[in-house]
Amino acid sequence: MRIAMWSGPRNLSTAMMYAFGARADFAVVDEPFYAAYLGKTGLDHPMRGQILASQSRDAAEVGGVLRGPVPKGRAHYYQKHMTQHMIPSIPRGWMADVVNVFLIRHPARVVASFAKKYDYPTLEDIGFAQQTELFDHVVELGQTPIIIDSGEIRREPEAMLKKLCDAISLPFDPAMLHWPEGGHPDDGVWAAHWYGAVHRSTSFAAAEGDLPKLSGAAADLAARALPHYERLAALKL
Numbered sequence: 001m002r003i004a005m006w007s008g009p010r011n012l013s014t015a016m017m018y019a020f021g022a023r024a025d026f027a028v029v030d031e032p033f034y035a036a037y038l039g040k041t042g043l044d045h046p047m048r049g050q051i052l053a054s055q056s057r058d059a060a061e062v063g064g065v066l067r068g069p070v071p072k073g074r075a076h077y078y079q080k081h082m083t084q085h086m087i088p089s090i091p092r093g094w095m096a097d098v099v100n101v102f103l104i105r106h107p108a109r110v111v112a113s114f115a116k117k118y119d120y121p122t123l124e125d126i127g128f129a130q131q132t133e134l135f136d137h138v139v140e141l142g143q144t145p146i147i148i149d150s151g152e153i154r155r156e157p158e159a160m161l162k163k164l165c166d167a168i169s170l171p172f173d174p175a176m177l178h179w180p181e182g183g184h185p186d187d188g189v190w191a192a193h194w195y196g197a198v199h200r201s202t203s204f205a206a207a208e209g210d211l212p213k214l215s216g217a218a219a220d221l222a223a224r225a226l227p228h229y230e231r232l233a234a235l236k237l
Helices: 013-021 034-041 048-054 059-067 093-097 107-114 128-140 150-155 157-167 216-233
Strands: 002-007 026-030 076-082 099-104 146-149
Touching: 002 013, 002 059, 002 128, 013 026, 013 076, 034 048, 034 059, 059 093, 099 128, 099 216, 107 216, 128 216, 146 150, 146 157, 146 216, 150 157
Parallel strands: 002 076, 002 099, 026 076, 099 146
Antiparallel strands: none
8 A cells, every 4th residue: 555645844744654654564755756846946945955965856756666666565655745845847647556645734733833944934835725736636536535634633643543544444553653762764854954843752742732823924824724724624534
């Protein structure tokens, strides 16, 4: 089984990769289109040079790897993807060969978290519009997309992971609930900038509290993203 997990940034995506990476039957890959995305857009992200040097910039080549043999001889392949990386020039043919799952989070939480690491984020940066567009693409492929909310995973990790595994016809493995402190060997090179909190973790963080109070540009950005979140949230597990 190949699972493509689609989210924007700051959506519990790294912790989910660690959960699947803790299983003995899974190989994982961390944002395989990041270098291709930066190369095509010219965006000046943190650690841009290191990212471009660490991955193939050939998006067609990356797509071939994602549908090719599973690394390390494992039975299954978990692919962590950022929705904003899938610009029009990134091929999507490989998506028909994977189980597509969408990981969502309330935009107020995403904006509050992302803005701490990235100055002046835009709607394009946080991936909500791209997530609904990719959802529609998966439907056009004839698949029934699976949607899971990161807030519910943090509130009930075992119950929600069991629910997700059942939805994709995969046996649940209790190993998914814990991972070693310090990160995963397959972390992207950008982990040094983004993954500090999850590197200090060994399990999913506790349930989130009230939504953060935003103002100004941050509040406007969250409001623009909200319809995209609400559309997918209505269909979540």
